[in-house]
Amino acid sequence: MAKKGNIIVGQSGGPTAVINSSLAGVYKYAIDRGYDKVYGMVHGIQGLLEEQYVDLSTQIHSELDIELLKRTPSAFLGSCRYKLPEIFEEKETYEKIFEILNKLDIEVFIYIGGNDSMDTIKKLSDYAILTGRTQKFLGVPKTIDNDLALTDHTPGFGSAAKYIGATTKEVIRDAQGLAYRKKQITVLEIMGRNAGWLTGATALAKDEDCDGPDLIYLPEVPFDLDAFKTKVKELLEKKDCVVVAVSEGIKLADGRYVCELGSSSDAVDAFGHKQMGGTASFLANCLTTETGCKTRAIELSTLQRSASHLASRVDIDEAFMVGGAAIKAADEGDTGKMVIINRVSDDPYLSDTSIFDVHRIANEERLVPREWMNKEANYVTKEFVDYVRPLIQGDLLPVMVGGLPKHLVLNRGNGAGRKARRTMK
Numbered sequence: 001m002a003k004k005g006n007i008i009v010g011q012s013g014g015p016t017a018v019i020n021s022s023l024a025g026v027y028k029y030a031i032d033r034g035y036d037k038v039y040g041m042v043h044g045i046q047g048l049l050e051e052q053y054v055d056l057s058t059q060i061h062s063e064l065d066i067e068l069l070k071r072t073p074s075a076f077l078g079s080c081r082y083k084l085p086e087i088f089e090e091k092e093t094y095e096k097i098f099e100i101l102n103k104l105d106i107e108v109f110i111y112i113g114g115n116d117s118m119d120t121i122k123k124l125s126d127y128a129i130l131t132g133r134t135q136k137f138l139g140v141p142k143t144i145d146n147d148l149a150l151t152d153h154t155p156g157f158g159s160a161a162k163y164i165g166a167t168t169k170e171v172i173r174d175a176q177g178l179a180y181r182k183k184q185i186t187v188l189e190i191m192g193r194n195a196g197w198l199t200g201a202t203a204l205a206k207d208e209d210c211d212g213p214d215l216i217y218l219p220e221v222p223f224d225l226d227a228f229k230t231k232v233k234e235l236l237e238k239k240d241c242v243v244v245a246v247s248e249g250i251k252l253a254d255g256r257y258v259c260e261l262g263s264s265s266d267a268v269d270a271f272g273h274k275q276m277g278g279t280a281s282f283l284a285n286c287l288t289t290e291t292g293c294k295t296r297a298i299e300l301s302t303l304q305r306s307a308s309h310l311a312s313r314v315d316i317d318e319a320f321m322v323g324g325a326a327i328k329a330a331d332e333g334d335t336g337k338m339v340i341i342n343r344v345s346d347d348p349y350l351s352d353t354s355i356f357d358v359h360r361i362a363n364e365e366r367l368v369p370r371e372w373m374n375k376e377a378n379y380v381t382k383e384f385v386d387y388v389r390p391l392i393q394g395d396l397l398p399v400m401v402g403g404l405p406k407h408l409v410l411n412r413g414n415g416a417g418r419k420a421r422r423t424m425k
């Protein structure tokens with residue numbers, strides 16, 4: 001068998017509870033399939049451009065470390081939100097990247113990320129083909145937002161949905177416990193930007209032991225503030241405690257985000273995405289003025305993407321599987337592709353992987369179909385819940401030390417690239 005070169009892997013975009021399980025999958029399969037070294041980009045492509053990388057064999061020493069990595073939230077290697085310039089707009093950036101890849105004898109470049117990160121795979125694979133380079137570029141899907149095109153779902157979504165479902169149940173119990181002769185309203189704000197998959201997951205809370213949220217508003221449909229207030233007031237006539245779930249990205253019919261009506265920041269990231277947050281607090285304030293009731297705004301914020309203590313086993317396993325599938329695709333000569341997950345059956349839940357042209361995926365957003373919302377667009381349907389439910393199944397308990405989950409931590413003094421060592425504190 002011909003000697004294989006090296007692999008480099010990076011993590012990009014908003015982290016998830018299982019993004020490191022994909023990293024573990026890439027590492028394990030790469031070693032098993034005879035690649036020489038596996039390097040990790042420290043803070044993705046942005047770090048790589050500054051020669052920040054690490055030899056993963058200096059970080060992962062045993063099967064136990066692999067298990068710990070699978071249970072460690074956030075990006076072990078560090079992430080970034082960095083947009084590469086258009087090809088040939090800034091040729092030097094690309095030449096610099098290929099110079100580093102050649103220096104490290106990289107045969108395969110793997111990027112674990114969402115739709116913006118797939119833009120990096122698309123541009124690098126296009127540049128490689130245009131300039132006759134032989135390296136292969138493959139994408140591994142990741143995002144709590146579940147908004148990647150063509151894949152049935154994305155690793156990270158199932159665990160975030162499990163956390164959101166469980167937290168919604170707990171919040172509803174808390175609210176009901178105190179709602180005695182005093183009406184109260186709770187507004188829960190969920191991430192997901194322009195896609196309502198995560199917000200819809202609050203409906204998982206509805207069961208024989210929980211009423212579930214009263215109203216659910218997704219960003220796919222324009223939000224009518226007056227109709228919302230009227231609806232909440234109607235509900236308050238019938239019950240003492242009203243719980244509403246809203247997406248951070250709900251927008252008015254004129255295109256303004258609801259969070260812009262409050263005191264949100266004007267900041268945007270490299271891909272032009274607005275910094276969200278503040279929707280629940282704006283709506284809760286409106287409802288206090290309108291109803292005089294006690295209101296509480298709860299922003300789940302980063303908790304929903306880092307809660308590895310409540311990760312879904314299905315999600316952890318699939319995240320690992322897609323990492324391995326990228327190595328297999330590279331071995332079979334593919335480039336400019338992303339691994340996708342196919343749902344084989346719901347009961348028992350089974351899935352497998354295939355690969356798809358990254359040009360069809362990069363920068364695209366897959367939204368919740370309108371038919372998976374009710375007529376008034378203030379709740380999701382049974383089909384929505386049936387789609388999500390299999391993805392939150394099973395647990396993989398953290399390794400508990402001193403009463404808290406133990407995590408694997410990047411040791412930057414241990415095998416990191418030259419510049420990384422120099423900047424080490």
Ligand code: F6P
Binds near residue numbers: 302
């Ligand atoms: O893309 C993932 C995501 O978690 C979105 O749901 C959210 O809008 C965004 O990242 C938040 O990013 P940041 O933590 O950088 O504000």
